Amino acid sequence: MKFSSSFIGVPLLLCGASLAVAQGTVDPLPAGSASTPALQCENAVTAAIQKSRGVLAKQVQFATPKRAVRPASAASEPVESSFQGEGRYQGGGGNIPFTYSCTFDTQSQEVAGVIFKDTGAPDRPTEKPWQADLANLSPEACEAAAATAVREQYPRAVHVALSPKSRQLSAAPNGRTYLHGQGSTERAQGMPTSAFTYRCELEANSGKLLGVRLDWVE
Incomplete structure (x- = not known):
């Protein structure tokens, strides 16, 4: 499976915030494994993030309620469905939110391409204000x-x-x-x-x- 930088019928605009497009291959799922198109897309996005961001990208998580599906079009060739969603991954400076799009080929039952975009600065953990603990101090x-x-x-x-x-x-x-x-x-x-x-x-x-x-x- 290859990652592509555009979807059929949907041009890719490179503007504004930095856009990361990963190109490469993802290991196929084992034969007989049960995986929905949405899960295959999430696996492909995870692989794309880790390939693009390197070892700093860890714990990729997806917001399932934010997922949207565009049904396959009878006029498309090959027949494709598109998934869009949101998630976050742990980077070097904290949790980094992102959005993604995924094209799924409904004939071959494989991911045709993914694209993701970081959408904000890392969410850094809030530091608690210092307070003196007098219980153990002498x-x-x-x-x-x-x-x-x-x-x-x-x-x-x-x-x-x-x-x-x-x-x-x-x-x-x-x-x-x-x-x-x-x-x-x-x-x-x-x-x-x-x-x-x-x-x-x-x-x-x-x-x-x-x-x-x-x-x-x-």
Whole structure:
């Protein structure tokens, strides 16, 4: 079976949005398999999309209620029926809607040609706004890690103090959470007090501490 770029008696107009026409062959159905002309057309359209769009085209789906059939005309030679419909396939950037037309030869019981056209931008999944999950977060564990980081940088540090009122949460990459805060310390006994900020990165679901960063306020 071959894909053609036009239907008998129906000229193909190439204008407006990009139009994809696949030319090639589709593996025939096994002998004795029961398949309606509509299903054969959908199989042919699926093959055309995957041939034209490559490995990025996955999960081709058809909207059955949107399917329309133009009956065969007695004057057509060979006798043909035309199917039109809509569907969508999963592309690299999301689900991509398309329309299609298919010509079915009622004498040979084979698809004579298909054409499809992408009709819009990919439907990208709606991202949920970030929300802090306080159930599993432990500010105390974060502050303990910040104090440990201070003493690792300055082993002689004393009077490490962290302000609970300065705690703030914000979104981190990969669905994680940042916990920010402020503190102060004497880097050694008798030295002036030095202020710092800290930021802990936490797993949003488990509250697991992934790391802590210190920034000194000079």
